[in-house]
Amino acid sequence: MQLVVSPHLEPEDVDALRRAADHPLEILRTIAARSLDDIEDVLTRDRLNALAWLAATNRLEIKLALRVDSHGSIRRGIFHEKIGIFSDNLDNSIAFSGSANETAGGLVENFESIKVFCSWRNEIERVVEESNNFDALWSNSTPGLRIFEFSEISRDLIDRFRDPNKPPLGIDSSIVTRTIQPTSFTEPKGLNLRQYQKDAIAKWGKANGRGIFAMATGSGKTITALSLACRVAEKNKPFVLIVVCPFINLCQQWIREVRAFGPQPVACFGNVNDWYLRVDEAYQRLATKLSKAEVLVVTNSTFISDSFQQKIRQKLEAKNTHHMLIADEVHNLGAERIQTSLPEEIQLRLGLSATPERYKDPIGTQAVLEYFGGIIFEYSLANAINDQRLCRYRYHPIPVELSSDESDSYLELTKKLSRLFPNKDNNEELSPAAMSLLIKRARLIAGAINKISALDKVISNNRASIKKAIFYCGDGQTTDAITSEDVRQIQAVAHILGEKHGLRVRTFTYRETPSEREEILRDLSSGFLDGIVAIRCLDEGIDLPDLRVGFLLASSANPRQFIQRRGRLLRMADGKDKAEIYDFFVCPPESGDTEDAKNFNIERALFARELSRIIDFCETAENGPEALAELQGLRAKYNLLSK
Numbered sequence: 093m094q095l096v097v098s099p100h101l102e103p104e105d106v107d108a109l110r111r112a113a114d115h116p117l118e119i120l121r122t123i124a125a126r127s128l129d130d131i132e133d134v135l136t137r138d139r140l141n142a143l144a145w146l147a148a149t150n151r152l153e154i155k156l157a158l159r160v161d162s163h164g165s166i167r168r169g170i171f172h173e174k175i176g177i178f179s180d181n182l183d184n185s186i187a188f189s190g191s192a193n194e195t196a197g198g199l200v201e202n203f204e205s206i207k208v209f210c211s212w213r214n215e216i217e218r219v220v221e222e223s224n225n226f227d228a229l230w231s232n233s234t235p236g237l238r239i240f241e242f243s244e245i246s247r248d249l250i251d252r253f254r255d256p257n258k259p260p261l262g263i264d265s266s267i268v269t270r271t272i273q274p275t276s277f278t279e280p281k282g283l284n285l286r287q288y289q290k291d292a293i294a295k296w297g298k299a300n301g302r303g304i305f306a307m308a309t310g311s312g313k314t315i316t317a318l319s320l321a322c323r324v325a326e327k328n329k330p331f332v333l334i335v336v337c338p339f340i341n342l343c344q345q346w347i348r349e350v351r352a353f354g355p356q357p358v359a360c361f362g363n364v365n366d367w368y369l370r371v372d373e374a375y376q377r378l379a380t381k382l383s384k385a386e387v388l389v390v391t392n393s394t395f396i397s398d399s400f401q402q403k404i405r406q407k408l409e410a411k412n413t414h415h416m417l418i419a420d421e422v423h424n425l426g427a428e429r430i431q432t433s434l435p436e437e438i439q440l441r442l443g444l445s446a447t448p449e450r451y452k453d454p455i456g457t458q459a460v461l462e463y464f465g466g467i468i469f470e471y472s473l474a475n476a477i478n479d480q481r482l483c484r485y486r487y488h489p490i491p492v493e494l495s496s497d498e499s500d501s502y503l504e505l506t507k508k509l510s511r512l513f514p515n516k517d518n519n520e521e522l523s524p525a526a527m528s529l530l531i532k533r534a535r536l537i538a539g540a541i542n543k544i545s546a547l548d549k550v551i552s553n554n555r556a557s558i559k560k561a562i563f564y565c566g567d568g569q570t571t572d573a574i575t576s577e578d579v580r581q582i583q584a585v586a587h588i589l590g591e592k593h594g595l596r597v598r599t600f601t602y603r604e605t606p607s608e609r610e611e612i613l614r615d616l617s618s619g620f621l622d623g624i625v626a627i628r629c630l631d632e633g634i635d636l637p638d639l640r641v642g643f644l645l646a647s648s649a650n651p652r653q654f655i656q657r658r659g660r661l662l663r664m665a666d667g668k669d670k671a672e673i674y675d676f677f678v679c680p681p682e683s684g685d686t687e688d689a690k691n692f693n694i695e696r697a698l699f700a701r702e703l704s705r706i707i708d709f710c711e712t713a714e715n716g717p718e719a720l721a722e723l724q725g726l727r728a729k730y731n732l733l734s735k
Contacts, residue, residue, distance in 0.1 A: 093146060093151065093152050093153070094153045094154075094155075094226075094230060095152070095153070095154045095155070096154075096155050096156075096157050096171070096226075096229050096230065096239065097154065097155075097156060097157070097171075098156065098157045098158065098159075098170040098171035098172070099120070099123045099124055099127045099156065099158075099170070100127060100170060101123065101158075101166075101168050101169075101170075102666070103168070103664075103666050105119070105123050106166055106167065106168055108282035108283075108284075109158070109166045109282075110165060110166055111282065112281070112282050116166075116240070117240065117242075117245060118280070118281035118282070119280070119281060119282040120156060120240060120242070120245070121245050121248075121249070121280075122280040122281075122282070122283075122352045124156070124242070124245070124246065124249055125249055125348075125351045125352050128249055128250065128351075140250065140253035141253055141254055141255050141258060141260070142260045143250055143253070144250045144251055144252075144253045144254030145254055145259050145260055145263050146260075146263075147243070147246060147247040147250055147251070148247065148251060148254055148268045149263055149264075149267050149268060151263075152243070152246075152247075153243045154242045154243050154246040155230065155239050155240060155241055155242055155243075156239070156240045156242045157171035157229070157234075157237045157238070157239055157240075158171070158237065158238050158240070159171065159236060159237065160236060160237065160238045164238070166238065168666060171237055174188075174189065174190050174191040174206075175187070175188065175189050175222050175225060175226060176188050176222075176226075177219070177222055177223050177226055183211075184210075184211055184212055185210075185211040185219045185223070186208060186209070186210050186211070186219070187208070187209045187218060187219040187221075187222035187223065188206060188207065188208045188209070188222075189206070189207045189209075189222060190204075190205060190206040190207055191204075191206055209222070252356050276354050276383075276384050276385065277321070277322055277325045277326075277331070277333075277353055277354050277355050277384065277385035277387075278322055278353065278354055279319055279322050279353065280352050280353060283315070283319070285315070285316070285319055286312070286479070286481070288311075288471050288475070288479070289312060289315070289316040289319070291469065292305050292307070292316055292320075292468075292469040292471070293316065293319065293320045293323070295468045295469045296320060296442060296468060296469070299465055299468045300465075301324075301416075301439060301440040301441070302439075302440070302441045302442075302464060302465030302468075303441075303442065303443070303464065303465045303466065303467070303468030303469065304422060304442075304443035304444070304445065304448050304460075304461070304464050304465070304466065304467045304468065304469075305317070305442070305443070305444050305445075305468070305469045305471075306445060306446065306447075306448050306467050306469065306470045306471070307444065307446060307469070307470070307471040308446050308471055308472055308473040308475070308476040308481075308482065308659060309446045309655070309656055309658075309659020309660065309662075310476065310481065310482050310659050310660075310662055310663045310664075311471050311475075311476045311481050311482065312481065313420070313444045314345070314346065314349050314420070314444075315349070317418050317420075317442055317444055318349060318350065318353050320442065321333050321416060321418065322353060324414075324416055324440060325384065325385040325416075328414035328416075328440075329384050329385075329414070330378035330379075330381075330383075330384060330385070330386075330412075330413050330414065331378075331384065331385040331386075331413070331414045331415075331416070332374070332375070332378070332385070332386050332387070332388065332407070332413055332414070332415050332416075333385065333386070333387045333388070333415075333416050333418065334387075334388045334390065334404070334415065334416070334417050334418070334438070335350075335357075335387065335388070335389045335390070335418045335419075335420065336390055336391075336392060336395050336417065336418070336419045336420070336425070337389065337390075337391060337392070337420045337421065338391065338392045338420075338421050338424045339391065340361050340362075340391055341609070342420060342421070343359065343361055343389045343390070343391055344359075346389050346420065347359060347389050350387050350389065354385075355383070355385055355386060355387045357387040357388065357389045358370045358371055358374050358386070358387070358388045358389070359389055360388050360389060360390035360391070360394050360395075360400060361389075361390060361391040361393075361394045364397075364399050367394075368399060368403065371388060371403055371404075371407075372403075374386040374388065375407055375413070378413060379412075392424055392425070392430060395430070395433060396429060396430050396433040401433055404435065405435065405437075408435055408437040408438065409437075414440075415437075415438045415439075415440065416438065416440035416441070416442070417434075417435070417438045417440065417441050417442070418442045418443075418444065419441075419442070419443045419444065419464070420444045420445075421444070421445055422443030422444055422445045422448060422460055422464060423445050423447060423448050423449065423450050423457075423460060423652070425443075425460055425463075426450045426453060426456030426457055426459050426460040427456060428456070431456070431459045431463075434463050441463065441464050441465065442464070443460065443464040446473075446652075446655055446656065446659060447651065447652040447655050447656070448460065448461070448467055451649075451650040451651070451652060473655075473658070473659075473662075473712050474711075474712050476662075477662070477712060480664075481664070482659075482662040482663065482664065483662050483663070483664055483665075483668055483669060483670050483671055484669065484670040484671075484714045485658075485661065485662060485670055485671040485672065485673055485712075485713055485714060486670060486671075486672050486673070486713060486714050486715045487673050487675065487709045487710060487713035487714075487715060487716065487719050488550075488672070488673065488674045488675065488719065489675050489677055489706050489709075489719055489722065489723065490546050490550065490674055490675060490676045490677070491677060491679045491723075491726070492540055492542045492543050492546050492676050492677065492678055492679070493542055493678070493679060493680075494536075494537075494540055494542070494678060494680075495540070495541050495542060498536060498540060498541065501536055502533060502536055502537070502694075502698070503691065503694060505529055505532055505533045505536070506533065506694045508529055509526060509529050509530065509533070512525060512526045512529070534648070534649075535566060535567070535568030535569075536568070537646075537678050537698075538565075538566025538567075538568050538581070538645075538646035538647075539566050539568035539569055539570040539581045539646070540570070540678050541570055541571050543570070543581075543645050543676045544570060544571070544572075544573045544581075544584055544585070544588060545573065546676055547563075547585065547588070547643065547645065547676065548573060548588055548592070550643075550674055551588075551589065551593050551595075552593070555593060557640075557641065557672070558593075558595060558622055558623065558641060559619070559622055559623075559640060559641070560616060560619070560622070560623070560638045560639055560640045560641070561622060561623035561624075561639070561640065561641040561642065561643065562623060562624050562625075562626060562636075562639055562641070562642050562643070562660070562661070563585050563589070563597070563623060563624070563625045563626070563643045563645065564626055564627070564642070564643065564644050564645060564646060564647075564657060565580075565581045565582040565585050565625060565626070565627055565645050565646055566581050566627070566645065566646030567580070567581075567582075567627050567628075567646075568580070568581060568646075569581070570584050571584070572584045572587055572588075573587075573588050573592075574587055574588060574591055574592065575587070581645065581646065582599055582601065582625055582626075582627055583599075585625050585645065586598075586599055586625045589622075589623070589625070595622040595623060596620065596621050596622045596623075597621060597622060597623045597624065597625050598612050598615070598621060598624060598625070599624075599625045599626070600612055600624045600625065600626040601626065601627055612624060613636065616636070616638070617636075617638055623641075628653075636660055636663065638665045638668070639660060639661050639663070639671070640661075640668060640671055640672065641661075641671065641672045641673075641674075642657065642658075642660075642661040642671065642672070642673045642674065643674045643676070644657065644673065644674065644675045644676060645676050647675075647677075647705060649701060651704075651705070651708070654705050654708070654709070655708075658673065658709070661673060670714065673709065673713075675705070675706065675709060677702040677705070677706060678698065678702060679698075679699055679702070679726055680695035680696075680698055680699055680730070692730075695730065696730040696731070696732070699726060699730050699732065700730070700732055700735065703723070703727070703732055703735055704735070706719075706720070706723065707720065707735065
């Protein structure tokens with residue numbers, strides 16, 4: 093088989109390839125490794141196993157095609173032509189042109205076609221034409237493209253998918269030409285760290301190998317951490333890096349990034365049988381010097397499990413391997429159950445988070461700071477925007493009033509809470525009754541009925557610009573604007589977006605399977621979907637740089653939530669110069685009785701909670717002063733001008 097394929101290039105990939113015009117293969121290797129991980133999400137293991145066996149037996153040749161401009165410089169865009177020729181040993185040939193998209197959208201929604209020509213059906217001219225086109229492509233003679241020989245590198249990259257015990261039908265396992273040895277842990281060629289990333293690494297070294305990087309979402313925490321780990325691994329052999337993340341999707345992103353640095357990480361999550369023995373194999377490779385460094389990527393839940401704790405402590409007790417621990421979204425490790433699982437034997441520790449402090453949990457925050465060595469480097473959102481690491485954004489606060497019934501319910505809940513907290517300075521733990529009331533009140537605010545009509549108005553005024561959007565909803569009930577039924581807010585939002593405005597959206601919740609989630613994200617990235625309607629599943633961890641518009645219909649009191657959500661929207665992407673953020677906040681109803689001191693204070697407290705988030709958004713927004721000025725009247729009414 094001869095394949096000509098084309099990787100997706102990010103803007104920084106093009107820059108790196110242009111700088112390395114005379115020796116681009118190492119950079120292409122890194123890009124292809126990243127692309128392979130996307131392929132792994134789509135193809136089954138059996139198909140990847142078949143490709144790997146073809147490569148290992150010299151039955152697969154691969155070349156890469158890159159777009160070039162009139163001066164021969166590499167440019168963005170992919171070689172997207174779909175042609176192929178199949179031939180047998182009797183000189184019969186079939187040629188095809190086009191393809192059918194095998195996503196749900198492609199099969200159900202799209203109208204597509206594929207043309208097939210057979211040499212024995214008086215279509216020999218079309219077969220010859222497609223064959224000549226492929227020959228020109230293979231020999232680097234097609235205008236607008238530059239072709240690179242990639243068979244050797246691709247064999248290295250896909251050999252990890254080859255199951256030695258399952259050769260495809262017709263392949264003799266004895267003719268495998270070579271065995272791929274594990275690669276070392278090194279920075280990809282062409283990687284250029286920014287000065288602030290170098291400063292962070294230097295400060296960690298001066299802090300004796302411990303510390304937390306408080307870096308804005310999207311500012312390159314992962315690359316900074318892996319570059320640091322590479323340097324540590326070079327001086328500490330054999331070396332094991334343990335990366336701990338709160339969610340599987342975040343683990344998968346780390347695995348993709350790690351592979352670009354060489355190692356093939358062990359994914360420690362899911363069924364224990366899927367990773368338990370692979371951890372032993374990783375340490376065996378180190379012991380037999382088949383590799384210099386191994387990486388374990390583990391979810392928080394697996395990390396605290398008895399099976400993982402027992403396994404890793406056995407390895408630490410052996411004291412024949414250097415270990416380093418990197419904790420992404422490190423604030424999550426302040427939870428009481430996780431604190432006790434942090435191994436004191438690991439001396440090299442790095443925490444990463446845009447928001448290291450735990451909300452209303454000083455004890456958990458202190459535990460995280462003490463274990464990891466405190467915050468040693470900070471890189472704020474304002475820094476990232478000024479340095480063009482994150483894009484600019486415009487912020488639109490949308491005031492929403494509670495309905496009459498909602499106002500009565502809010503007042504009643506607050507009165508009940510006030511009886512449970514007679515002393516404002518009471519720092520005792522919340523009782524179950526108080527917690528229940530707080531949750532009910534928060535859901536009432538998050539699911540305010542008028543948010544749906546306010547969203548409807550914003551969409552009507554901006555319909556043409558609603559592309560690659562995300563809608564964050566609450567998990568409570570509201571009224572469907574179309575059916576007038578009581579439904580979850582996420583359902584009401586998805587319904588009005590699709591039925592009234594014709595937007596192609598899908599919900600993204602815990603109910604979707606991992607494969608369904610991957611499909612949703614691919615459809616959003618390709619433009620097939622206009623938006624995603626989510627609750628909390630996209631708060632941390634998922635990298636969606638193409639997001640252009642965000643609608644915040646529900647926000648918790650925890651600042652971490654809106655900081656993470658804003659970070660998702662500000663990732664840089666090709667053709668994206670800024671993001672738009674619409675924040676729907678609840679303000680006290682105009683009919684509020686300001687003469688009633690008790691009611692006034694309740695209303696003031698409600699608006700003050702929302703105002704804290706609004707001010708934070710305005711501080712770094714392109715239109716921040718104008719957005720804040722729109723609320724001048726409300727702030728004056730509730731004596732919050734100094735806030």
